[in-house]
Amino acid sequence: MALSEIPVGASAVVASLxxxxxxxxxxxxxxFLPDASIAVLRRAPAGDPTVYRIEGAEIALRRxxxxxxxxxxxxxxxxxxxx
Amino acid sequence: xxxxxxxTATLLEERLPKNAPPRGRFRTVALIxxxxxxKSTLFNRLTGLRQKVANYPGVTxxxxxxxxxxxxxxxxxxxxxxxxxxxxxxSEDARVAVDVLKGQMPGTPRPDAVLVVLDAxxxxxxxxxxxxxxxxxxxxxxxxxxxxxxxxxxxxxxxxALAQELGRPxxxxxAAKGTGMDAIERFLNQQSGHHGEAKPALPxxxxxxxxxxxxxxxxRWAAQVSSRTKYKAPASPLWTRRLDSVLLHRVWGPLIFLxxxxxxxxxxxxxxxxxxDWMGDALTVLGERLAQHIPIPWLQALLQDGIWHGVQAxxxxxxxxxxxxxxxxxxxDSGYLARAALIADRLMRSIGLNGKAFIPLLSAYxxxxxxxxxxxxxxxxxxxxxxxxxxxxxxxxxxxxIYTLIITAFIPNRPVLGxxxxxxxxxxxxxxxxxxxxxxxxxxxxKSSVLKxxxxxxxxxxxxxxxxTVRSLGLRLYDRSSLFLKKAGTVILGVSFxxxxxxxxxxxxxxxxxxxxxxxxxVGHWVEPVLRPLGFNxxxxxxxxxxxxxxxxxxxxxxxxxxxxPHTQSLTLQAALRHDMTIGGAIALVVFFxxxxxxxxxxxxxxxxxxxxxxxxxxxxxxxxxAYVAALITxxxxxxxx
Numbered sequence: 001m002a003l004s005e006i007p008v009g010a011s012a013v014v015a016s017l018x019x020x021x022x023x024x025x026x027x028x029x030x031x032f033l034p035d036a037s038i039a040v041l042r043r044a045p046a047g048d049p050t051v052y053r054i055e056g057a058e059i060a061l062r063r064x065x066x067x068x069x070x071x072x073x074x075x076x077x078x079x080x081x082x083x
Numbered sequence: 084x085x086x087x088x089x090x091t092a093t094l095l096e097e098r099l100p101k102n103a104p105p106r107g108r109f110r111t112v113a114l115i116x117x118x119x120x121x122k123s124t125l126f127n128r129l130t131g132l133r134q135k136v137a138n139y140p141g142v143t144x145x146x147x148x149x150x151x152x153x154x155x156x157x158x159x160x161x162x163x164x165x166x167x168x169x170x171x172x173x174s175e176d177a178r179v180a181v182d183v184l185k186g187q188m189p190g191t192p193r194p195d196a197v198l199v200v201l202d203a204x205x206x207x208x209x210x211x212x213x214x215x216x217x218x219x220x221x222x223x224x225x226x227x228x229x230x231x232x233x234x235x236x237x238x239x240x241x242x243x244a245l246a247q248e249l250g251r252p253x254x255x256x257x258a259a260k261g262t263g264m265d266a267i268e269r270f271l272n273q274q275s276g277h278h279g280e281a282k283p284a285l286p287x288x289x290x291x292x293x294x295x296x297x298x299x300x301x302x303r304w305a306a307q308v309s310s311r312t313k314y315k316a317p318a319s320p321l322w323t324r325r326l327d328s329v330l331l332h333r334v335w336g337p338l339i340f341l342x343x344x345x346x347x348x349x350x351x352x353x354x355x356x357x358x359x360d361w362m363g364d365a366l367t368v369l370g371e372r373l374a375q376h377i378p379i380p381w382l383q384a385l386l387q388d389g390i391w392h393g394v395q396a397x398x399x400x401x402x403x404x405x406x407x408x409x410x411x412x413x414x415x416d417s418g419y420l421a422r423a424a425l426i427a428d429r430l431m432r433s434i435g436l437n438g439k440a441f442i443p444l445l446s447a448y449x450x451x452x453x454x455x456x457x458x459x460x461x462x463x464x465x466x467x468x469x470x471x472x473x474x475x476x477x478x479x480x481x482x483x484x485i486y487t488l489i490i491t492a493f494i495p496n497r498p499v500l501g502x503x504x505x506x507x508x509x510x511x512x513x514x515x516x517x518x519x520x521x522x523x524x525x526x527x528x529x530k531s532s533v534l535k536x537x538x539x540x541x542x543x544x545x546x547x548x549x550x551x552t553v554r555s556l557g558l559r560l561y562d563r564s565s566l567f568l569k570k571a572g573t574v575i576l577g578v579s580f581x582x583x584x585x586x587x588x589x590x591x592x593x594x595x596x597x598x599x600x601x602x603x604x605x606v607g608h609w610v611e612p613v614l615r616p617l618g619f620n621x622x623x624x625x626x627x628x629x630x631x632x633x634x635x636x637x638x639x640x641x642x643x644x645x646x647x648x649p650h651t652q653s654l655t656l657q658a659a660l661r662h663d664m665t666i667g668g669a670i671a672l673v674v675f676f677x678x679x680x681x682x683x684x685x686x687x688x689x690x691x692x693x694x695x696x697x698x699x700x701x702x703x704x705x706x707x708x709x710a711y712v713a714a715l716i717t718x719x720x721x722x723x724x725x
Contacts, residue, residue, distance in 0.1 A: 022171075023540050028298035029169035030542065031208055036302075042327065045336040046429035049438070049541060051327075055208040056316055058323075058545040060425050062432075065540040 001073075003038065004050075004066035011039035012071035014054075019068045031055035032069060109195045109275035111160050112151065115180060116200030117212050118166035119546040121228040125200055125258035126163045127558055129153040129267070154268040159275075162194065169298070170215045184219055196222045196274050198267065203227040203240060203255070204547075206314050210305035211298070213249070223251050224270045230255035231262065238317030245312045259552055323418075323547045330422055340426050343419075347410040349508050355403035356491070363399040370395065389583030389643060394576055401568070403483055405560055411449055412559045416551035420445070424543055434523050435530025437461070437541045440470040444522065447477035448515075451685045455692055469529045471692060472702055475685050476522035478515045481634040482676050486514055488638055492657035493669045517677045521709070578629055578636050582643050603644075617675065617711070618668025618718035622648075627675075634681045667721035671714040679710035 006012050014036045017024045031054045032038075039053040049060040061069075114129075116122040130149030147163040150156075164183055165176035179188070186193025199216055201209035206227065217223055227233075227240060246253040252270055256263030329335055370391040377383040414420050423445070428438030439461050447454035454474045461467040478486075490507050497506040504512075585603040606628070607621030614624045622644045630637035641660070645651045651659035660669070680686070680703045689699040 019540070025171050025298060026168070027540075027542065029171065029211060029301070030544075031302075033299060033302050041324075042331055044425045044428060045331060045333050046426070049425060049428055049543070051331075051425070051545060056205045056319070057208060060428075060438075060541070060543040060545060062428070062541045065542070 001071055002067045003052075003061075003069040003071050004063045006040050006071065008040050008042055008050075011037060011074060013037055013074050015070040015072045017069055019065070023065075027065075027069075030059055031057065037074065038071065110158070111162060111192050111194045112196045112198060112271065113162045113164055113183060113194035114198045114200065115164040115184070115212075115216060116166060116228075117168050117202070117209055118544060120166070120200045120202040120209065121258045122163065122166055122200045124552075124555060125198075125226070125228065125256070126161065127555065128258050128261055128264065130161055151271075154264055154271070156268070156271060159271065162191065167212070169212060169301075171298075184216070184221065194221060196224070196271060198224050198226055200226045200228050200258075203230045203233040204236070204238065204317055206240060206316070207305055207309035210308055211301045214301050214304055217249060217251060222274050224267065225249060225251055225253045226256050226263070226267070227253065228256055228258050231257045231260060233317045236317030236320065237315075239313065239315040241312050241314075245308070245314075248308050248312055320547055326548055327422070327545075330419070331425065336422075336426055340423060343414070345504070345512070347407070349504060350406065350410070353505075353508075355406045356487070358402040359399045359487070362402065363395065366391075366395045366398065385580075385583060389647075390576060390579050394579060394639065395642070398568075401564060403487065405564055407480060407483075408449060408560055409556065411445070412556045413551050416549065416555055418546045418548045421543060421545050425545065428541060428543075432541075434526045436466055436470060436526055437463075438543060439541065440466065443470055444474060444477055447474040447479060450479050450481070451475045451477065451682065452688050455685065455688045458692070465530075468693060468698070469526050471689055472529060472698065473522040473526045475680055475682065475702070475706065476518045476525065476678070478518045478677070479634075479682075481682065482514075484635045484638040485676050486511060486673055488641075488656065489660070489669050489673050492660050493664075493666055514673055514677055517674070521678055525705075579639050579643050582625070582629065582640055583647065586644065586647050616718065617714045618665055618671045618722065620663060620668075622663070623668075623672060627681075630681045631683065633684070634676060637676075637681075665722060666725055667718045670721055671718035674717045675710045675714035677710075678706055678713050680706035 001012075003012070003014075014032055014034055016034060017027060017032060019027065036054055041051040041053050041058060043050045044060070049062045050066060051058050051060045052066075053059075114122060114126055126147065126149070129151050131153045148160055149163075151159040151161050162183060164180045167177045167180050170177055170181050182188040183191050184194065184197065197216060197219075199213050201213060213225060225245070227242065227245075230240075233240065240255070242253040242255055252266075254263050254266035254270075256266070330339055370387055374383050374387040374391075377386060414423070424438040424441045427441040431438050431441055440458070443454045443458045443461075451474045454477070455471050458467045458470045458474070461470060490510050494507050494510050498504075499506050499509050582603060586601045588602050603625055604621065607625045610624040610628070611619075611621040614620075614627070619627070622641065625644060626637040626640045629640040638656075642656055645654070645656055645659040645663075648659075651662060654662065664672075686699045686703060689702060690696060693699070
């Protein structure tokens, strides 16, 4: 499932990034790494970009970027730790 | 706060020359940290120098440096490196930082010590940057900023455990409040062998550090370090979320954004205008009083008509410029500007740019020069070039003097839309909109032709809301006003003087020339046929020529020209203009200024940032032709309508 499909208010876990080298690298340094918890906070007034909470920071991504980030649902164990 | 041991003994010791250790070698300290770690605030604190402090990620793109006078170490130079998330060369910012730290940056010595600033509120993520920096092996101190906020929100960190884990000294500081500065001083003294603490530099403990370029390794390492040192992140601030649910609301968000922009302009006019008027009157009276004490008539004429008038005409705009910068400063420092980028992204994307271009373009409302420098945070080369090329269309503060002059002279202050907004503020706002529209259209044109490219990913960090500090706003205003006054005192003074001399030359039989027969009058008359269809007379022509140096120069020039003309000498500049121009020509003049590239500093920065002479030339020709055509249309249409 792509990150862009997660509704506002829900959270997930990053599975993989299929973005070209430098872009992917930059996002990973911002915390978009496999197994990181991510919460969908809100969308911009125009509906895009979307604000995500990851590693304690709030980061906005466009849909065109978020759709290349694969996520999986959080397991019960992971769900006990807030994103 | 300076010496740990006091008394005359230490003072004497300081004065005595010491043979060991070689202090001359220890000169440069680098300051590095991720965006929003409070790095700029700390830089201001340590150097006492002025520098922009903002919440927008990556506003610090220029390499700033200053003497560390804040901790009484004037012998040390502090280099402020760009705010970056990693040392991997994704952006130009990161490349600059790596080059400086490795001593590969031409003109910058390799730093003798490094201060890494991290946001204590979010330590585990911030450590990902610290790891690769520590791996460079320079003497490094890790500073956990906003420690006071972290503690008050229930966060816990053990600096000693962290120091052991990192093998480097760690200190808790608050750059905003100025606490913990003594620890930085002690570290630097130890490193440089200052104050008799000639201990060798702290032994750098062998610590297992992650591979420089691998984010996965970095992350694992950072997580291990923060869990081993029992770091507990503070509760996330409810305020930021609550504010965002209103300020980024689907309906309220854009409305509040619009209200903020309109309020800014309205206040600049309703408060700034009377203060400017008062200042102008005071300066006129002062000039006349001072002139009475000058016995030599030609010297009196030179000082009063040639210099005082020209400089005064520009000085009176200081209150408005300061008010505008105060507003932009509050928006930037509070964190709202990043939200503005989020709201604007959709709009910016429709013209082929991204929300990040919105911040440089918004700063271009103050001045295009820092705005063009700020475009370095835009990773995509083509997006960056497009932003550089459209930035000078935004209404910079140098346009305010001529706008205000023409508006107050020609536009009655009638209320529009009930009493919501005055007609003058309304005209001013339209000029801002005009510049913005030209920028949008140009960007669209560029992105659909020469600068076509796949869109760069838009990654924007939203910082937590903060109260802007009086200190940081004060430094910003001081910086702006001194820049402005320096310009008024040098360039504009010089131009006013030269113009005055040219307006009395040549001298025939001991008599000075009449303005129309003077050198300047002849040049003006020579260009007049080209400008006549725009509704400009030869004096405006001289003003336009002189303002190629800087836009605000035109007001000084007109002040001088109308001041030496016997027909208009007794009138105020506004009355003289009303006497000399039609409303069509006046509006055409401000429209000309909305589009024209009248700024050599901007051209110089564009040349430097694009590393080519081609782009500034194209930009100058494009903007000048656009200005001419738009002014022509404005005058022709208005003179038929009104």
